[in-house]
Amino acid sequence: MEKNLFVGIDIGGTSVKLSFIDKEGRIKEKWEIPTNTNDNGKHIVGDIKKSLHKQMVSRGIKQSMIKSIGIGAPGFVEVDRGFIYEAVNLGWKNYHLKSEMEREIGIPTFVDNDANLAAAGEMWRGAGNGANNVLCVTLGTGVGGGIVAGGEIVHGQFGMAGEIGHITVVLKDGAPCNCGKSGCLETVSSATGIVRLAKEGVQATPSSILNKVYEHQGDITSKDVLDAAKGNDAFALKVVNESMNYLGLALANLANAINPEIIVIGGGVSRAGDYLLSMISKSFSTYAIPKIASDTKIRLAILGNDAGVIGAAWLGKQRSM
Amino acid sequence: MEKNLFVGIDIGGTSVKLSFIDKEGRIKEKWEIPTNTNDNGKHIVGDIKKSLHKQMVSRGIKQSMIKSIGIGAPGFVEVDRGFIYEAVNLGWKNYHLKSEMEREIGIPTFVDNDANLAAAGEMWRGAGNGANNVLCVTLGTGVGGGIVAGGEIVHGQFGMAGEIGHITVVLKDGAPCNCGKSGCLETVSSATGIVRLAKEGVQATPSSILNKVYEHQGDITSKDVLDAAKGNDAFALKVVNESMNYLGLALANLANAINPEIIVIGGGVSRAGDYLLSMISKSFSTYAIPKIASDTKIRLAILGNDAGVIGAAWLGKQRSM
Numbered sequence: 110m111e112k113n114l115f116v117g118i119d120i121g122g123t124s125v126k127l128s129f130i131d132k133e134g135r136i137k138e139k140w141e142i143p144t145n146t147n148d149n150g151k152h153i154v155g156d157i158k159k160s161l162h163k164q165m166v167s168r169g170i171k172q173s174m175i176k177s178i179g180i181g182a183p184g185f186v187e188v189d190r191g192f193i194y195e196a197v198n199l200g201w202k203n204y205h206l207k208s209e210m211e212r213e214i215g216i217p218t219f220v221d222n223d224a225n226l227a228a229a230g231e232m233w234r235g236a237g238n239g240a241n242n243v244l245c246v247t248l249g250t251g252v253g254g255g256i257v258a259g260g261e262i263v264h265g266q267f268g269m270a271g272e273i274g275h276i277t278v279v280l281k282d283g284a285p286c287n288c289g290k291s292g293c294l295e296t297v298s299s300a301t302g303i304v305r306l307a308k309e310g311v312q313a314t315p316s317s318i319l320n321k322v323y324e325h326q327g328d329i330t331s332k333d334v335l336d337a338a339k340g341n342d343a344f345a346l347k348v349v350n351e352s353m354n355y356l357g358l359a360l361a362n363l364a365n366a367i368n369p370e371i372i373v374i375g376g377g378v379s380r381a382g383d384y385l386l387s388m389i390s391k392s393f394s395t396y397a398i399p400k401i402a403s404d405t406k407i408r409l410a411i412l413g414n415d416a417g418v419i420g421a422a423w424l425g426k427q428r429s430m
Numbered sequence: 431m432e433k434n435l436f437v438g439i440d441i442g443g444t445s446v447k448l449s450f451i452d453k454e455g456r457i458k459e460k461w462e463i464p465t466n467t468n469d470n471g472k473h474i475v476g477d478i479k480k481s482l483h484k485q486m487v488s489r490g491i492k493q494s495m496i497k498s499i500g501i502g503a504p505g506f507v508e509v510d511r512g513f514i515y516e517a518v519n520l521g522w523k524n525y526h527l528k529s530e531m532e533r534e535i536g537i538p539t540f541v542d543n544d545a546n547l548a549a550a551g552e553m554w555r556g557a558g559n560g561a562n563n564v565l566c567v568t569l570g571t572g573v574g575g576g577i578v579a580g581g582e583i584v585h586g587q588f589g590m591a592g593e594i595g596h597i598t599v600v601l602k603d604g605a606p607c608n609c610g611k612s613g614c615l616e617t618v619s620s621a622t623g624i625v626r627l628a629k630e631g632v633q634a635t636p637s638s639i640l641n642k643v644y645e646h647q648g649d650i651t652s653k654d655v656l657d658a659a660k661g662n663d664a665f666a667l668k669v670v671n672e673s674m675n676y677l678g679l680a681l682a683n684l685a686n687a688i689n690p691e692i693i694v695i696g697g698g699v700s701r702a703g704d705y706l707l708s709m710i711s712k713s714f715s716t717y718a719i720p721k722i723a724s725d726t727k728i729r730l731a732i733l734g735n736d737a738g739v740i741g742a743a744w745l746g747k748q749r750s751m
Contacts, residue, residue, distance in 0.1 A: 240587070241587070242586050242587045254687070256687065256688065258579055258582075258584045258585075258586070258591075259582060259584065259585065261579075261580060261582070263579045263580065263584075263688055264579075264580065264689070265563050265579070265688055265689020265690065266561070266562070266563045266689050266690060266691035266725070266726075267689060267721070267725060268689070269689040269719070269721065269722060270579075270687065270688050270689040271687065272686045272687065272689070272719055272722075273686070273687055275686045275719045276683040276686050276687065277679060277682065277683060277717045280601070280679070288719050288720065289719075289720045290716075290717070290718075290719065290720070358598060358601070359683075361598065362597040362598060362680075362683060363684075363687055365593045365594070365596045365597050366575070366577065366591065366592065366593065366594055366597065366684055366687075366688075367577065367584055367586055367591050367687075367688070368585070368586020368587050368588060368589070368590040368591040368593070369586065369587060370587035395611075396598045396611070397611075398590070398593055398596045398609050398610075398611065399609065399610045399611070400588070400590065401590060401593075404587075404588060405587075
């Protein structure tokens with residue numbers, strides 16, 4: 110029988126997302142189980158095994174139909190061995206995830222970092238639309254990224270490639286970043302960064318919508334800032350412009366060096382949609398080589414939370430062919 | 431008989447460098463012929479054929495001993511087809527270099543951009559020392575680059591990857607660049623950029639060594655600036671510091687994203703040697719993620735003009751295995 114199913118798994122600190130995915134990257138079934146981080150995460154693989162077998166039985170899927178399992182894990186992964194140096198949120202340290210999975214379940218398993226696989230998912234079935242050269246950026250609490258070049262995930266020497274959030278964009282008096290530097294992209298273009306920029310100036314602009322929100326709620330969210338900017342509040346607009354100008358600069362500088370076909374923008378902040386995209390594109394055009402400015406597509410991510418499992422299945426498919 | 435020789439060719443606007451290289455990347459023989467750019471470069475392949483056959487006869491090398499030919503060409507190359515979109519200095523436009531070579535010479539031929547192959551050469555046998563993840567930057571009249579990730583040259587979507595010189599580093603009032611933008615790395619860190627920065631301030635600093643050189647010669651070279659800086663001339667030091675600070679910023683931002691094991695600095699400006707390297711490293715450490723700052727090696731290129739033919743042989747070897 111042809112092995113034409115792939116299992117895609119995305120392990121997060123709260124839940125493990127599992128899926129059966131066909132060879133075209135379509136999700137046939139998806140479900141979640143809670144992540145049991147007790148005892149340094151030693152129950153996670155057993156939980157995956159149980160849940161997978163239960164679904165296989167209920168869906169009439171035999172092990173012989175499954176070609177491979179792909180897994181995205183949060184943290185520092187050595188991909189060749191499927192070895193987790195450290196996944197702080199799961200409790201794993203120096204953990205042989207690949208061999209543990211293969212011993213328990215008996216299906217070839219391949220592992221990569223979850224952000225990289227989300228990028229691969231968007232490349233395969235999402236906004237990347239099958240392009241071989243894709244740069245993905247995720248604007249959430251931080252700024253994450255993944256790079257696909259020539260159809261392969263770029264890992265770099267220590268698996269640290271894709272740390273787009275720590276590109277230095279504010280050269281003078283930049284805000285301190287968790288990484289130990291200052292002026293990182295993450296300090297201005299993440300949800301947290303947008304809020305920080307807004308809070309810095311909100312009390313000095315009493316006429317702004319944001320000031321009223323701040324007075325009323327005692328706090329501001331990045332959505333408040335983006336909504337106020339869309340409502341043409343001058344102060345909010347200034348904040349969002351500054352934030353997206355830095356993002357466009359960082360993306361243009363990367364695009365000049367790696368020449369992606371498509372740049373995919375995802376994460377919570379990207380829910381501001383085309384409004385945000387047009388700001389990013391404007392800044393990108395200022396800083397990219399003219400041919401790169403005109404030919405690089407910038408798009409919103411479309412897979413949402415499914416990107417991780419689809420990318421995981423892609424990894425399994427690619428490695429087991 | 432085992433095919434254990436590779437031909438590496440580096441085509442420049444003035445001369446064509448040719449070589450026989452063994453499978454370990456060692457040059458067994460190298461020589462040059464002038465580049466005949468007459469008639470839109472239509473004689474170049476014939477000249478290569480004649481020169482190659484002459485050397486094969488005189489060295490007792492049979493065609494059956496040659497596995498493949500690799501060629502680096504200046505310009506815009508579609509690597510899969512070995513097709514030259516445009517090589518302005520040679521007169522080629524929409525030229526099927528690979529098929530032309532294979533028809534004339536009868537040996538499998540593979541083509542890439544010359545800057546990419548120089549990077550591959552340094553990776554294979556030079557300062558990259560066989561590392562799979564290498565970032566090469568060439569500081570000459572302009573600033574060029576090549577990226578090797580996971581042992582493969584990064585080409586990007588339109589073969590434009592590696593355009594490190596056009597990373598924007600001066601955000602405000604940057605000098606105009608040939609690419610149409612302003613504030614590019616090339617405007618401050620190339621030989622031309624260093625001279626430009628020096629000329630901007632030299633007349634206002636009459637006490638500097640550089641001022642005397644300028645008065646005496648009526649001009650300044652980048653070597654003058656670097657020599658004066660090494661001699662602790664305050665103004666020259668300020669210029670070189672500024673130039674190398676921007677270079678360290680651009681390299682750190684790239685390293686944060688692609689995590690190379692080794693960064694190789696080549697080109698004429700790099701002759702300033704360890705002096706330059708220590709300045710670049712200092713700036714790199716300021717702008718790179720701490721782990722990347724501590725673990726990335728920055729080295730001077732060591733192959734000089736041989737990098738291109740060695741990288742070309744590498745390409746041929748890699749593609750014909």
